[in-house]
Amino acid sequence: MLWALPLIPLLAGLGLFLGAPERRATLTWVAVATAAVTLVLALAAVTGGWQATLVWSPTLQLHAVLPPVAAVMAVLVPAVALPVVLYAGVHEAGQGLARLLALLLAFVGAMELLVIAGDWLTLLIGWELVGACSWALIGHHWRDAANPQSGRYAFVTTRLGDLGLFLAAMAAFAGTGSLAFADLGGLDGAWLELVAIGVVVSAAAKSGQVPFSPWLFRAMAGPNSVSALLHAATMVAAGAYLLIRLQPELAALAWFGPTLLATGLATALAGGLVAVLQDHAKKLAAASTTAQFGLMFVAVGAGYPLVALTYLVAHAAFKALLFMAAGSAGARAGTYQLAEMGVGRSLPVVAGATAVAALALAGVPPLGAAWGKEAIIAAAGHVNPMLAIGTVVAGGFSAAYAARFYLLAFGGSDTDQRDNRWWEIAPIILLAAVTVLLSLLWLPGAESLLAERLGVAIPRAPVWETAASLVAVAVGLYTGRWLARQYAAIAEQPIAGAAGDWLGLPRLIQLAIVAPTEILARWAADADDTVVDALPRGVAAFGLALARLGGRAGEWLADGLAEGSARLVGFGGTDSRRLQTGLSHHYYALITVGFAALLVIALFWN
Numbered sequence: 001m002l003w004a005l006p007l008i009p010l011l012a013g014l015g016l017f018l019g020a021p022e023r024r025a026t027l028t029w030v031a032v033a034t035a036a037v038t039l040v041l042a043l044a045a046v047t048g049g050w051q052a053t054l055v056w057s058p059t060l061q062l063h064a065v066l067p068p069v070a071a072v073m074a075v076l077v078p079a080v081a082l083p084v085v086l087y088a089g090v091h092e093a094g095q096g097l098a099r100l101l102a103l104l105l106a107f108v109g110a111m112e113l114l115v116i117a118g119d120w121l122t123l124l125i126g127w128e129l130v131g132a133c134s135w136a137l138i139g140h141h142w143r144d145a146a147n148p149q150s151g152r153y154a155f156v157t158t159r160l161g162d163l164g165l166f167l168a169a170m171a172a173f174a175g176t177g178s179l180a181f182a183d184l185g186g187l188d189g190a191w192l193e194l195v196a197i198g199v200v201v202s203a204a205a206k207s208g209q210v211p212f213s214p215w216l217f218r219a220m221a222g223p224n225s226v227s228a229l230l231h232a233a234t235m236v237a238a239g240a241y242l243l244i245r246l247q248p249e250l251a252a253l254a255w256f257g258p259t260l261l262a263t264g265l266a267t268a269l270a271g272g273l274v275a276v277l278q279d280h281a282k283k284l285a286a287a288s289t290t291a292q293f294g295l296m297f298v299a300v301g302a303g304y305p306l307v308a309l310t311y312l313v314a315h316a317a318f319k320a321l322l323f324m325a326a327g328s329a330g331a332r333a334g335t336y337q338l339a340e341m342g343v344g345r346s347l348p349v350v351a352g353a354t355a356v357a358a359l360a361l362a363g364v365p366p367l368g369a370a371w372g373k374e375a376i377i378a379a380a381g382h383v384n385p386m387l388a389i390g391t392v393v394a395g396g397f398s399a400a401y402a403a404r405f406y407l408l409a410f411g412g413s414d415t416d417q418r419d420n421r422w423w424e425i426a427p428i429i430l431l432a433a434v435t436v437l438l439s440l441l442w443l444p445g446a447e448s449l450l451a452e453r454l455g456v457a458i459p460r461a462p463v464w465e466t467a468a469s470l471v472a473v474a475v476g477l478y479t480g481r482w483l484a485r486q487y488a489a490i491a492e493q494p495i496a497g498a499a500g501d502w503l504g505l506p507r508l509i510q511l512a513i514v515a516p517t518e519i520l521a522r523w524a525a526d527a528d529d530t531v532v533d534a535l536p537r538g539v540a541a542f543g544l545a546l547a548r549l550g551g552r553a554g555e556w557l558a559d560g561l562a563e564g565s566a567r568l569v570g571f572g573g574t575d576s577r578r579l580q581t582g583l584s585h586h587y588y589a590l591i592t593v594g595f596a597a598l599l600v601i602a603l604f605w606n
Helices: 004-018 024-048 068-091 097-116 120-138 146-176 181-186 189-206 215-221 224-230 235-250 256-276 281-301 305-333 348-362 368-383 385-410 422-442 446-454 463-486 494-500 502-532 534-579 584-604
Strands: 052-055 061-064
Touching (some): 004 097, 068 097, 068 235, 068 422, 120 235, 146 181, 146 189, 189 256, 224 235, 224 305, 235 281, 256 385, 256 494, 305 368, 348 463, 368 422, 502 534
């Protein structure tokens, strides 16, 4: 039955695409019902402890399992997808809506397969399906040529990282003779090193960590619902989930933790600065995504993967909400430029729900996201106090761009128009309620209960770290408010505009990687034309010359034999006919000559 968890949304998506009904309402409710069934099935699988095995061959077997980490993600994916699919059905353009909803459902199915994978082969199948669906979703509005280009950019970037996962799978199989995750404990030496390298590279690319971060900006070409699902609980979350899932097996390597700490903290700080300097609402949220997943990398690198998991859950709720809120505000304002929004009066309920998400992003207690962020700071501090300080600064950035986003997008006074109908804002309200519900993590006993259920210790922070974190949040909120008032269009400032485009990283990638690769490709094409193709061209020319020679000499010889033989036979027939004169004395003369010839032969033969 566990295989039904990915198969139901995958098959439903295929069916919706092939037999799409015309009415928007029917499309929407079919997609929502599929997401709801997937959620119920995930809950049943988790409570029932389901697992499954599919024997491909004696060596290759597909395993589906639900350890605690996978169980949380298996429920989280459809739980976030449900409001996102509803939002897509209500708000997205009617043209191509069936394809969009079908792809969103397929995306959920692919992510579920990735989550329940208990071996490298199953993981790779889910991983590749997620990448393919993301490419199609980002380029959904394909009539605008820029959108397919953005989808291709995102696909190629993450595909480059995907090579690491293939490396990890091959190394695991070479070292253990098995693709099952359960056998990783017997792996050591160079094989374990290769597995860890492949996992780190692949996870960093999928989760938009430095230097792979710019692809998340290009992913903003997709519809708002795609951005909400992609950056909350599916595509970008896949990298962090993989690290959380495999951390116990890879933590023995001395470089594994420090690499994740350095990568995560660098991304959290860089992403935070980029988000502060962004004027585009969706790109600000995208930069925020890379920064928040950087914090999760920090937690995994510090040795607390389940702290990263708790923050991943909180982040999925408020980040999906923020993207949908940005979409609603952008649709009402007719632009995603923050300085031109200010739609708080026309969308008061959406503005209120977004305030909850913005405070969660800022890390304001008692929201559950604040609890998760404080736990990450404590985890970093257990490794080194300087890491805790860096994480606190990253948290201050979060507060600054959260405040700036909210005040510009939903501040001001645009018109007296009211919110959309209840079902159009229901997804946003639902996710706001989940964000508030996670505040229960602050209750006495909740921390110990969580640690007991997940089987992990929760780090405790010294007083100075908590105090510093709260001060950073306060300073960040004030800074965001000041920037919103003084520099509504901060990207118009020369330095800020350049820094807001991922600190010039896309330009560096273009100069250092893309341009040399294109030059190398042209050289290779020229070499192929002039050198590699020279041999087959020479063989072809020789064959053609031989054919021409054969066409002349061979034709003369072949035709000459046949025609010459025919002529000889003709000549012989003509000459023989001359002997048939009908005169008897000619015949007697011939007989006499023949008899004389035979006599001579008989006499002189010996």
